[in-house]
Amino acid sequence: MNIQKGIDRGKLDEKVIHMPWFVQQFIDYKLPDLSPSTLLEYIRDYEQFFGWLRAEGLSQAESNKDVTLQELEVLHMESIVSYRLHLGTRTQGTNSRVTVSRKLSSLRSLFHYLSQIAEDENFYPLLKRNIMAKVEVKRIHKPKDTAAKLKGKILEDHELNEFVAYIHEHYRQDIENNKQALYAFEMNRERDACIASLILNSGLRVSEVVNLNVDDLDLANKMLYVYRKGNNEETFKTPVYFREQARDDLMEYMNLRTPRYRTPKREKALFIALPNGATEGKRMTKRAIQAMIIKYAKRFGKPYLTVHKLRHSFATDYYLQNDIYKTKEQLGHASTETTEIYAHLTDKTMSEAIERRVDS
Structure with missing residues (x-):
């Protein structure tokens, strides 16, 4: 493992323990395929999303770690649209279109895993309704634009x-x-x-x-x-x-x-x-x-x-x-x-x- 990869893996291990159990499970699933640096970005995106859910009253969790699958399952499209607007228009640290697209892609990956891959003890999907499947994430990075x-x-x-x-x-x-x-x-x-x-x-x-x-x-x-x-x-x-x-x-x-x-x-x-x-x-x-x-x-x-x-x-x-x-x-x-x-x-x-x- 190279130096930067080792540093990123250490940071990932520190942060993932403060995530809900199903996010920890997702990270373990992705670890063989994605670099610690990429997964660290995922975790940061989830920290921001869960923090926003709690601030908006869409989750009753006292910490990000306590956000539940049920709270993700009952999200309305209106909430996701509001979150997209929050990312693009908040007064401090406004994100570029590329960054907004990437953050939404991180959420799509998590929700896809929970609804299509992960199972409970009865072989049912962990997430029975995937609101992020309705969200179109447009490809922003075009070589000509860059x-x-x-x-x-x-x-x-x-x-x-x-x-x-x-x-x-x-x-x-x-x-x-x-x-x-x-x-x-x-x-x-x-x-x-x-x-x-x-x-x-x-x-x-x-x-x-x-x-x-x-x-x-x-x-x-x-x-x-x-x-x-x-x-x-x-x-x-x-x-x-x-x-x-x-x-x-x-x-x-x-x-x-x-x-x-x-x-x-x-x-x-x-x-x-x-x-x-x-x-x-x-x-x-x-x-x-x-x-x-x-x-x-x-x-x-x-x-x-x-x-x-x-x-x-x-x-x-x-x-x-x-x-x-x-x-x-x-x-x-x-x-x-x-x-x-x-x-x-x-x-x-x-x-x-x-x-x-x-x-x-």
Whole structure:
């Protein structure tokens, strides 16, 4: 089990005990097929739904754990419509259409299990009436729509190296009057540039970067062994290749990994952080990497950049030189449907390139 998966499994175990028994049963049923991360999202969705039921007086339970099957069985369509409106229009933390669709899909999965799969001791369904079967969950994620949202919010091909160079050298000029920020930058410059370079030259996800160990790195063959999910949600290690520039940046960072971060021999993580006051380095967290990229992106003049948009930037550039199937394999997509995003993005890129040629 990889690092992030282990963390998610621990959180899942902590949260599921506060759910009704039938939700616990559903999670056990799904555990062999879905990742702990996915199931953790399910639990969070159920926490929100059960909390709303109680707040609206549709459940008399004192806690989420006490919500009953009978209370779910007698829900009216009007209540589900109200919940959908609540998700989409509540004043604080309003959910996007994609998020609302996902939360409703989580409920459909639970209700389907209770009404079609799970049985009581007399072989009858646990839930005899499934209100969620009447709810149509529209598919929101269309590659063309996603591509449209990404337009202008990823790095162009000439900016990939520029962003890494900015972290490596030019960020210093923007913070030279801030001694604390300058000290942190000098401490982490090579590491931070290396992480950005690796994502922009391989398309790794942030969770994949966090989970990397030193033993996963094969500099000679420009390759990393990365945990990825297969079609049945089972994780396995697979080789992912990176470009030459990333190798140069990795070599520079590796020379500093142990002495600069006081990394103990028992620490296997590739990317290390040394917190203030700590005597030895430890594995960087997902949140730290995300915050680091955002920090540099703002100063670079691209405040919308995130770790995931760096992955999109690589993918768009990679797709221009390869077909959709190679791009799918490089990125670890489950299907080419997801990879179609870059077909739409590169169509626009090629169109604009033609216009620039005409103008010149």
